[in-house]
Amino acid sequence: MKKALLNFFERIEPDKAKSPLLHTAYDAFFTFAFTPDTVTAKGVHIRDGMDLKRTMVTVVVALQLLYVFGTYNIGNQHFHALGMYTGTFEAIHLKIFYGLVKILPIFVVTHVVGLGVEFYYAAKKGHAVEEGFLVSGALIPLIMPPDIPLWILSVAIIFAVVIGKEAFGGTGMNILNIALLARVFVFFAYPTYISGDEVWIAGIEKVGAGAYAGQEYGGIYGILDSIFGSFGWATFGEGKQAVVDGFTGATPLGLAAKGGWAAVTEHYTVSDMWWGHIPGSIGETSKPLILLGALMLVFTKVADWRIMVSAIVGFVACGLMINGIAPDTFGPETDGIFKFMAVPWYYHFYMGSFFFAMAFMATDPVTGASTATGKWIYGFFIGFIGLIIRILNPAYPEGWMLAILFMNVFAPLIDHYVFEANVNRRAKRQAALAKARGEQ
């Protein structure tokens, strides 16, 4: 089979001179199917089995459980808001297929647009397609709200890949995290699609002042319904149901920003928040699965544990600090922000996307600090600044995206001083040795 496939690839190889773009695409798929037969030239004769493709794919594999859960949770949140199928496994086929209908277009568009840009630049610059977008492409759908319009997604990805990466020279050269750059682009250019209380649950539409209803099912849902109906399973039906009483659509953080921990626990239990049965970006909600992925990255040494640990330390330090300056008692007039400040630091772990950001965004080796010492500092400030932004920022109660992008910019500076320290250490050591010799 291997031989037949090799022959097939040989037969379809396009002419490089005639069509560089086609050849680049061909080369990308060929090296995807086969590790090339190149042998070591000068230098070492034997090479480690690890290459960049495998490194990147390890991250993608670590994200797979989040995709599964995210798909389920899109549907779960949708039906929860309508007060239907509130059990975890009740009508699970509806929830999963509802999620798939939402997530598949996002995933496909992300990859078609992102890889399209990559292939174009690879052909233009005449190098092989690099693997960087494998990880960005897997991360971007997970950090978007489920109802993100696909054209906004496309524009954001083109911006992130072209301005964020290709303008700097391609994979390994970018200063800012590509996935976060795509998200921050949406955040500032189209804020209503990615912030507020109305975007985190899929398929809930505003039908009047303060009144919401579920979307109308039809099209693809109708086809699915006819299949499910033939099995005698629950079906989507017509749609347009009103939401349950007391529906807000807000994430725990959105609630906490207004009313502190008490407001959060009115709507969500701690266990829901921990296991991820809450509205939010697609992949950020399930803490155990994120930690599982993080453990995998740490064990395979693909991501650096130092950044994760120091981000947690920074998070805790900042949480303690903010708890310390928060007022003890609240009157009826107290602003939400003071109640938010008083939320004990350890409850902050349950809300928002800290773990996701820490495990998959902060540990990006290209944009993070590159030295061990630098990683401690870099991670600490991500945790510290991120929590400050989350709590004290009046507009938007989450801060990891901004904190990581901010520290991305500072990472080279941190590294610079670590290298300077190394240079100085060497100079000092030399001076000491010279002095010792002089005295002998």
Next chain:
Amino acid sequence: MKSILNKAVLTLGTLFMAFELSAQNEGASGSTIFIYTLVGIAVILFFGMLINVADNLIGIEAKQNNINVEDGGLALIPGFKHLFGGKVADYTADSPVTILRRGHDILLEGEATGAVKEASGVTRFAVQPPSFRGLQPIPKMTVEVGASVKAGDQIFFDKQMPDVAFVAPVSGEVIELNRGAKRAIAEIVILADKKQEYRSFSQPDIKTADRETIVNFMKESGAWSLLRQRPYNTIPNPEVTPRDIFVSTFDSAPLAPDSAVVVAGQEAAFQAGIDVLARLTDGQVHLGLDGRGDTAPPAVFTQAANASKRYFKGKHPVGNVGVQIHHTAPIGGSDTVWALGVQEVITLGKLFQEGHFDASRVVALTGSELEAPHYVRTYAGANVGELLKGSLKEENVRVISGDVLSGEQKAMNNYLNFYDDQITVIKEGDYFEMFGWLLPLSPRPTISNTFPNFLFPKVKFEGDTNTHGEKRAFVVTNDYEQVMPMDVYPQQIMKSILINDIERMEGLGILELVEEDVALCEFVCVSKQPLQQILREGLETMREQG
């Protein structure tokens, strides 16, 4: 180490006290279980601290009574070092020990075993000027094709150092002069006599002669070519007195020859060589000893006179002299030190004992593609094809003079490099592998835990020359650090070389490195960058700048 642990315990303790206080602030609203957990941890830490303090007090008391506490016999709880710092063998008691945690041993099949055999059928030997770094590409020949030479007769000299002779390793007839790129002389081939004849020198006495006499004798007799200078790994400038001289008595590279086999029977010559070296420097001769095994290295190393000794324990590149220099007395600024291998020291010693330039070498023929890997005794610069005659398993192989990390690829009609005492033969990896990056079906050496290798730490690999991926920009940041046991930032040095920032290169310690020191980084490099080549370019730039 212990004091760091104490500090950590103290800091943690204080931090948890702070947690507790903050927990009290918010009264009954918080989760009580969480607070109890914190209190529990604080209590445990408190007792931990108590025990630790008590432990230290006992340690101080023991020190005052001259009781040895290092082996942990007195401790209530084991210290950090005892828990995590691998055990040091007893034989290291009389010399300092350096334990290196970072590094990686690439376990390959085909280790040389058994007694040293005399190499039969090796008739051609070559002096290869490119083996000696720092010479001009076209050296001045002093013999012509057809001339007959004795071992120790001058073959050529370099125009910058006209009084340093490069000599024939064997006696015989000069039969070829092969040129490489730009007409640089690549090989001067000698057809060896059946019975070796040596040019006899009247050697100065090691103990009484003055340094200048010894140096002049070494320049004239070819012994100068045995020395290599750090930084740059070049033939040293005779006018410069080295700060120190370093000899690594073991090689940790994959399949490297065992120096106990090499030195057997040559003990007196080795000691004589050390004695000579001790006369050449104002500093010391440092011997790096092998502290990895359960049994002590040969007595000739551990009991060597006129040298300061230090044990090294760890994984490759622990045997590299550059790493040992870094952990003994690092170089920098205008320092120069010299480095020699064990076999060069023996040749040097013999020259001063007998007055002969005896370039005989024990060479390990290793690698998975050899029928029976073994040791042979031959001379420096032996013909590779003649050494390997009839012992290859198959045709599509890579023959390397040296080890798989920093050796040089050779064709069958090429010659062993002057300083190499090993030939490695491995498979060529010119095959396509289906989804090789995802689901590798054949085992391969790696440091990555994405392969199941960590489950089988003792498995040996065949290894081949496939690159297992394509070259990319530097992306990953924690791979070199895992295998680089020196206080340098390899990736940053490489980047500063690529942008030609000389000041930065020097500041970051390029002068402490030669190719073999970054070879392991190049092996693990996920982006498949040619680090050794980049480093050499940087070193050449530095050398040109003076």
